[in-house]
Amino acid sequence: MDEVGQKLRDARIQKGYTIDDLQQITKIQKRYLIAIEEGNFDTLPGDFYVRAFIKQYADTVGLDGDALLTQFQQDIPEPQPQEYAAQSVENKTRATRAEEASPVNRLRRYLPQIAIAAIVVVAVIVIYVIMLVYQSGPKQTIPTDSESVAVSSKRSTSKTSKSSTSSKTSKTSAASSSSKTAEKSSKKSTKKSSKLDISVADANGATQAVTLKNLPKTGNKLTLGATGATAWISVIVNGSTTWQGSLTSGNSQEVTLPDNVTTFQVRSGNATATTIKLNGQSVDISKGTSIVRTITFTADATESEGSQE
Numbered sequence: 001m002d003e004v005g006q007k008l009r010d011a012r013i014q015k016g017y018t019i020d021d022l023q024q025i026t027k028i029q030k031r032y033l034i035a036i037e038e039g040n041f042d043t044l045p046g047d048f049y050v051r052a053f054i055k056q057y058a059d060t061v062g063l064d065g066d067a068l069l070t071q072f073q074q075d076i077p078e079p080q081p082q083e084y085a086a087q088s089v090e091n092k093t094r095a096t097r098a099e100e101a102s103p104v105n106r107l108r109r110y111l112p113q114i115a116i117a118a119i120v121v122v123a124v125i126v127i128y129v130i131m132l133v134y135q136s137g138p139k140q141t142i143p144t145d146s147e148s149v150a151v152s153s154k155r156s157t158s159k160t161s162k163s164s165t166s167s168k169t170s171k172t173s174a175a176s177s178s179s180k181t182a183e184k185s186s187k188k189s190t191k192k193s194s195k196l197d198i199s200v201a202d203a204n205g206a207t208q209a210v211t212l213k214n215l216p217k218t219g220n221k222l223t224l225g226a227t228g229a230t231a232w233i234s235v236i237v238n239g240s241t242t243w244q245g246s247l248t249s250g251n252s253q254e255v256t257l258p259d260n261v262t263t264f265q266v267r268s269g270n271a272t273a274t275t276i277k278l279n280g281q282s283v284d285i286s287k288g289t290s291i292v293r294t295i296t297f298t299a300d301a302t303e304s305e306g307s308q309e
Contacts, residue, residue: 002039004054004072011061017269021292022126025232025269027054033057039075047077059246062230063159109295196279203271203288208295210283215299218259223277224266225252232269237261262299268292 012022023030032053035043041050054076055065069076197213224233226247234244235255243255252275257264268274271293276283278297285295 002037002075004068004075005037005039007068008054008061008063011058011063015061015270016291017061021269022060023058024267025291026053026060028053028056041077050077059230060232063126087242169273196281198278198281198283200284200287203285203290206290206293208285208286208288209291210295210297211300212297213300215262216279220257220261220279221281222255222257222266223252224255224270225275225277226250226270226273227275229270229273231271231273231274234267236267238264264297266295266297268295271295 012019017025019030019033022028022033026033032044032049035041036038036050036054036057041047044050044053051069055069056066058068114285123197194214199211199213201209201211222235224235224247226233226249228249230246230248232244232246233253235242237258242258243253245253247253266274266276269292271285271288274285276285276295283295285293
């Protein structure tokens, strides 16, 4: 067994991790982790990945990855210039930049603005033509017959009376509608003012359940931290990982949850050193001894239905 592999294996065992635990935390395939511990670097995809995987392995088990690479520099293969160039972002994006700089792509980029300007010009011309046609039309003549004027006056008075009655009815209806709207708004504001309630169950092996009451529909934020040791943490929403990374002791990471979320998970590779806050409220996950743990948060279904009514 290679010396660097032995040191990584000892640190993993000291942390209480199995190879399967490490695979779940680092997302590195199990066969590559075993190859690193046994010093079989030739089985890895390339020299570039050897150094990247060793550093990630070391950081996860609490070792300094950079210091380890420096210490065993003679035992760890250096990436070849061709391999590094293949992994380089600069090399991958050079063709993209050249394509974006072409005159055709530049013109295509400004096509939406040109189209909008053309539409505005056409609209202005159409409005101008309509105004000219309206102004040049025949003017209405004023009737000279006094009887016609009297009939017109009576019709106008009748219309005014009906309009007044309709206006009063409309105002009464509007006042009633406004009162109902205000009552509904008052009820909604009372429901929204309810405080978030967090209930944490005892851990069942490597899983733990958290029930949430009065969880807001929007603006929910998780604050993840580590205390006393390094902890690898990930946040999963609707089966997709929205954030993952290693936090050293004393550091924290804020994650904004999507709107209308009703369930999400927090996975920790060192749950005993992990701290969690939801919207500023602490989530006590100390009721458990498992190091690798998945904490599932679920909003109370009855509260969600009540807030939608």
